[in-house]
Amino acid sequence: MGVIKDHPEFALFISLALGYLVGKIRVGPLTLGGICGTLIVSLLIGAWTKASVSGDVKTVFFALFIFALGYMAGPQFFANLNRKSLRFFALCAIEVVCVLAIAIGLAKAFDLDVGTASGILAGAATESAVVGTATEAIGKLDGLTPDQITQYQGHVATAYTVCYLFGLVTIVLYTSQIMPRLLRTDLREASRELWERMRGGSGTLEHDERPALPGLVGRTYLVTAGDGRTVGDLEQAMGGRVTVEQIKRGSKVLTPSPELELTLSDLVLIVGRRANVIDAGREVGVETPGVPGLDSPLATTQVAVTDKAAEGKDIDQLQLDHPEFIKGGVYVTEVLRGDQVMPANGDTVVHRGDVLTLTGARSGLGKLTDKLGAVVKNDATDFIYLGLGIAVGSLIGQIVVKFGDVPMSLGTGGGCLISGLLFGWFRSRKQTFGAFPPQAATTIKDMGLAVFIACTGLVSGPQAGPLLKEYGALLPFAGIAMVLIPATISLIVGRKLMKIETPLLLGAIAGQQCSTPAITAITQTAQSSVPMLGYTITYALSNFLLPLTGPVLVGILGA
Template structure:
């Protein structure tokens, strides 16, 4: 039976790929306490096991998958990365610098003391960052070495095995440090600190993330009696700034209205806004009514990417106050996201070019207001394949360029070339958003599939050699894994608390962000009870997502030069 399965997988590599992906992502969803491996690490573990049968994938498929992943990573990080290059945000880059410098130093020390080869050293560093992108660039760098194919294969096998072992222990370490270690070291309650920060941001008593019994943003129809003789502008002013008259029906006709339109007894108006502004609607306007059909009114939502650089560093409160009421009439911000992470919709939440605002209101108001902030995401277009393909082509060509330094040929390779063109194309898209649309959902799918395919190929080829490395180093790798994860994180905690005086939720966010660890920031959010850790996580993540992949080739070069 096993022979038939082995032969089937060997003769049908596509089948082997999707078996690894299916089982790997299923394994990655399993939870033990607060931890789960995630789909990428799960796929690598399954591939290492199936690789024992001698199943492999075409190296060219691996290269194509990696190019798509690393380009997409750069594309999505580009707007936030360049938007973070300002005085206020740049101070958070110190945490990425701590991660980078400490990791390189610790990995080099371990390489000398333990006699690690280049593949194992690179696996230690990549696993210590819990960064799958670093695994990818390190694997590509090993493949470019001027060594016999058998030796390169062995180094890549050691890379995959070391990464798998180290990743598990590093993940446990960073999740425990962010969720439990930070409040313990700071001697504060994470939930209390998060609630205090939430209040400073303009939050209310209801915990963020909970569901209100009644929605906060509503539409109501009123029959005009009390407001007879008022203009629309006067009625809106009486209701408050968070309400707008969106439709006026007089008799059987919908009337085109403006601020100076006078309301008459018997008119029906649709008013939209926050519930608190409409509570006294009957007193100001007249009795609430269910209305009747024939002229249905629907509200729309629009995702708008901020492109105007003048909004860099603005808070939502400033955005609300400095854009004239006539320009934002009937439009409400109901969501803010940065690099696919939802931020709190609170007055002091900061925004920058590249962030996405979710606006809600009438279609006409949205159409008029969206262009003042940036570009409206076309939900019907998921990916501009022409633009994306040309960006990948440029990255592959850039990676082919070689420069000689001291007689040593240096090149960016697929990883460096596609990362830089991805960053540039993402920035260009944010500045000139009429082309190059890459919907976040599509980008996440392509990025995840590309990286999963790459690690599957690496794991399958590494399978037969995996057990050798595990027997060679035994418990040393897990011990070193904890150290290379904990030491940079503890240094960052000291800097964040003693030098920058950050509150506990932001401290947890920065140490999760410097490792680009989604499980860690998720754990911090659960411990905090709200999304405040994301405020610092997204800034540091923007720097680390770009810098950490570059460490793969660096550590391969350094490990080869060490005695």
């Protein structure tokens, strides 16, 4: 025990290791997850050893977590601030109003301290970020002694742990099992039907899967039917959707030009989309196996669209506006919007900020890149941008605004969340600066939250026992009620008033709760990823709104 108490770094990382091990334990369809497991283990270690970690460590790692969270959600958050997504925004508003009202009501009815009420809100809403924003806000309350601040901050962690457990089980079972029965809907069939009605969709692949039939192909043909036709005539006949990359005549490899005539027995390499290449082959002759020496390496690059003229145009129109596509044999093989992979069909509409994957000859790529936007730079983290973003967030968090007698401050957490959203969105508009690779951002986000939670649990361990004795029966009830009430209201409003399709609605309700286990259970029940379409919108909005409820609740109750 002395080793743990005297070496806080050991206490911190053993809490992480054991916590994530506990989080992997599966009970039926449920797992606690690494964050909840870490909090449980760190509370036990803190209560047993009285070990603690400097509060500055907790603040720094929480700032890293909340900024990365905002940075990753920023592009999608602002993209969803439109009339079409307004109905999903209403569901998030229901969640925020309900959890705040219930937390304030419970605090008044049972004379709860500000820490316990905040922990109930954070746990029942299954939003770990609220722990940080509420804990930080408590530390800034006037009139509290250092001992009281430590005690109330400990109550946040303990109440969160208990309410999270019951809230998690409730939201998973309610959305994936009970709601489909209440609506008398076969979720699997409803998801399939909705998917078939949606245009432009394509099946998603797992991280270790690749399409068996790639969109862009090269094939060689023996000239028979195309004898006497020029290269330019053939490409024009196919609408510019294929390019003749190389021609082998006898032992010589010829460089194609529009005026070059094909002759009987030439071997021709044609590149383009699979269906178009097959059609072109009928105009040329018989397909042959790959021919040694007849190959043309293709380069691939990602380009962020910044050209204003490209906004709102589909890929077919974009190719017509830029003859370099046809002349250079360049093709759009993928469209990335935020973290969503869009199909690269001819009717896929392109927006500024989208990332196009272009494949073709290197010379053609260079010309198009300059016209459409800029090459995406995402190979290493831009620490200038990252450091500036967190610094700006820290400054925003220091601003105090009074509503009557209630002082309101976002704190470092809320400030870094806002700056993360803004910096992430600004980066998405022109991705030539501010690189924060997705894997790096995910690692910093997860690590930041895990370390923050472990620090909180170690400090809060001694206060856990007394709080559980005093409010042991209330916390489970609060955790269940704060899930059922907003979810049920959202179900009624979303179905009866907004007419949202059932798969999207269930996904949106899981998203308004920021519950990854819930959407996982829903998609498993549906055997489809369609509910994810509703989840991503409300998840992005709630990830911004729910952490701000911590300072709001603390400000109201603290006054």
